[in-house]
Amino acid sequence: QKEVEQNSGPLSVPEGAIASLNCTYSDRGSQSFFWYRQYSGKSPELIMFIYSNGDKEDGRFTAQLNKASQYVSLLIRDSQPSDSATYLCAVKGGNKLVFGAGTILRVKS
Amino acid sequence: GAVVSQHPSRVICKSGTSVKIECRSLDFQATTMFWYRQFPKKSLMLMATSNEGSKATYEQGVEKDKFLINHASLTLSTLTVTSAHPEDSSFYICSARTVDGYTFGSGTRLTVV
Numbered sequence: 185q186k187e188v189e190q191n192s193g194p195l196s197v198p199e200g201a202i203a204s205l206n207c208t209y210s211d212r213g214s215q216s217f218f219w220y221r222q223y224s225g226k227s228p229e230l231i232m233f234i235y236s237n238g239d240k241e242d243g244r245f246t247a248q249l250n251k252a253s254q255y256v257s258l259l260i261r262d263s264q265p266s267d268s269a270t271y272l273c274a275v276k277g278g279n280k281l282v283f284g285a286g287t288i289l290r291v292k293s
Numbered sequence: 294g295a296v297v298s299q300h301p302s303r304v305i306c307k308s309g310t311s312v313k314i315e316c317r318s319l320d321f322q323a324t325t326m327f328w329y330r331q332f333p334k335k336s337l338m339l340m341a342t343s344n345e346g347s348k349a350t351y352e353q354g355v356e357k358d359k360f361l362i363n364h365a366s367l368t369l370s371t372l373t374v375t376s377a378h379p380e381d382s383s384f385y386i387c388s389a390r391t392v393d394g395y396t397f398g399s400g401t402r403l404t405v406v
Contacts, residue, residue, distance in 0.1 A: 218394055227299075227386050227400040228337070230393065272336065274395075280327060281388075281395055285336040 187211060188275050190284035199293045203260040207273030207284055210254070216276035217249060217256045221269045222286065228272055231258070263291040295321045295391040299398025306377055306405055314372045314401045316387035323389035326370035328362060331384040331400075343370050377405040 189208050197203045205219075216235055220228035234240045234247040234256065246259040256275075260267055270286040296319040306312050316326060324345050329337040341357075343349040343364035351357045359381075361373040374381055382405045387398040 216394075225384075225402070227397040230396065233394045279325065279390075280339055280342060282339075283337045 187277070187282045188273055188284035190271075190273050190287045192285055193288040194290050195287055196290045196292060197263050199263060199265060199291055201263050201291075203263045203267065203289055203291070205258040205260070205271050205273075205287050205289065207256045207258075208254055209256070209273075209275045209282075211275065211277055212251075212254060214254075214275045214277060217247070218274040218276070218281065219245075219247060219256075219258045220272040220274060220283075221267075222272055223269045231271075260289075263289075265291050265293045267291050294393065295319075295389070295396045297323070297387060297389050297396050297398040299387055299401060301401060302399060303402045304404070306403070308378055308405055309376055311373055311375045312377055312403060314374075314385055314387075314403075316370050316372075316389075316398045318368045318389050321389075321391060322367035323370070324367060325390055326364055327388040327390075327395070328360075328370075328372050329386045329388065331386060337386065340372075374403065377403070379405045381405050 218233045219231040222228045234249045240247045244261045248257045268291050272286045273284040274281040298317045326343045328340045331337050340355045341349045341351040343362045345364045349362035364370040386400045
């Protein structure tokens with residue numbers, strides 16, 4: 185069983201719409217959760233992290249965490265073509281990050 | 294924010310030769326550096342964790358004699374791919390833990406011909 189699971193996509197949304205990216209994890213003791221964006225051929229960039237149940241907002245991005253359901257999501261409001269990338273969910277286990285396979289997002293203008 | 298500088302960004306080498314990749318933390322001290330490998334359209338796979346002044350911890354299935362990691366100072370960690378073969382061609386990325394999470398180097402695209 186994979187430790188961090190994401191739908192590989194691609195997820196296609198029109199420009200201006202809300203993109204919803206989901207991630208589930210297997211280790212119930214996980215405490216820290218991260219969303220990274222990775223453009224093709226580039227290294228990951230941190231979008232945001234979340235530790236507590238509930239929502240955390242940063243600009244157009246909102247991370248949602250539900251530890252009981254072992255579920256973390258990322259909402260991108262007013263999606264732009266420049267948001268087209270692979271979004272990686274990562275869960276901190278011990279001292280290291282475990283990554284999901286990533287979801288490809290395509291924002292169509 | 295914290296920056297990790299990774300060099301080279303791209304390298305092509307002949308089969309059987311060795312390649313060294315460097316990662317430097319520019320404005321902070323990285324006591325721990327993580328080394329990842331990423332194949333096309335796949336996620337990041339942790340290869341090893343290096344700690345300053347001690348031996349690296351390798352993930353299961355990663356050959357420690359092939360992927361030599363040195364973390365001699367708080368600002369420099371290196372990964373040497375020894376006797377490289379075409380199947381070692383991949384995108385190698387380092388990462389260090391910071392107050393905001395984990396920051397990544399820009400990655401090294403290794404092609405072994």
